[in-house]
Amino acid sequence: MLTKAIALFKKDFHSELRTRYAINSLAMFIIVAISVIMFAIGQERISEGLTGGLFWVVIFFTAMSGLSRAFVSEEERGTSLTLQLVAAPSTVFTGKLIFNIILVFCMNTIIALLYAALFESFVINNFGLFLLSFVFGNIGLAISSTIIAAIIAKAGAKGTLYPVLSFPILLPLILSSVQLTLFAIDGTSIETAKFELAIVVSYDVIMLTVSYLLFDFIWKD
């Protein structure tokens, strides 16, 4: 199954390079969102807590602007039926998930680097904790975004529905990730942050399990 899913990922990757469905909107959103925050702040020095929160605000809205493309582009082009004829639902979900995980990691690495370069107060004092929260947060974000994209792809008002449906589902992940980012900025030890880390890891496991269980029903009909 993994080989077939990787083949599907490769198809999406080459398709993305040719059509620029998601990359352009993600890149534009990152630039615009960070510029707006910088204009809003002006010469003020914002607190570490606010920087950590704003970091995840940018991540959330950037994800909302581009990650739905995995399924929406198939539905809009009418290729969903073709995909149903060549692959099992679990292969389709795995292929799309791999694509979104890589996209989320690339996108969030760029956001983190821009934040580190542009905001004085975004100084990570516990890099190990930041890395853990970044990795598990990104995986959770990719899983949720992928399954929600599959749900909304067949709906009429996709653009509106995606963030509206994503917000309550992503809320536990975002809140815990914001807290973990604050801990990483403060230099709190991993031992102290283990409760929040456990929430994020559990979230990932639950969302992954639920997604695989639900996807068959979402994909067909």
Added chain:
Amino acid sequence: MNNYSVEAIGLNKTFGRRLIFNGINFRMDKNGIFGISGPNGSGKSTLVKIIAGLLSPSKGKIIHKNSNDEIIPEKLHNHIGFASPYLVLYEEFTAWENLDIFSEIRGINFNKDKAKDLLNRFLLYKRRNDLVKTYSSGMKQRMKFIFALMHNPELLIFDEPTSNLDEEGKKSVYNIITDVSKQIIVIIASNEKTDLDLCNEILDLKQFKDF
């Protein structure tokens, strides 16, 4: 010898409160061409989608068997070739790339000789390296037949197979359908008399409109 069979038991499909068809029963277990006919809106496309596992029936079921072993829905796509005007291939890729990609996703080796042969038979070989989006609607339709035939399916389903095709295209499609129907089951859903003339048996959906 193909040991494939398709059986429909009490198929019923409704969209909301609108009945599409009711009480369809059939069994196809011999190689040949089976037609599904009926006026526009009679549910031909709906029925072929149900047979291909792309739609669920409201009531009843479809059973696919290969050598008496029932095929589970997750693996059904490996046994079916499907072509229709509403099927869309990846237009940002060339015909050759499309066939290569689909083979990879199916988990089978890309048979270049077979791809060349089919592209030749459907008169597309010279355009194999052009993006599908540059094809005419007739060329896209011929490309869908190649998509349906590439993985050697045991059941072929063609919904309105000759729509968008010129006389030359129709001739190559009819030749291929006649050839493959000696080895496997072919289902054609159409209103065209020339398409239905190829069929050994025809199921007329007009009979299945009542509860």
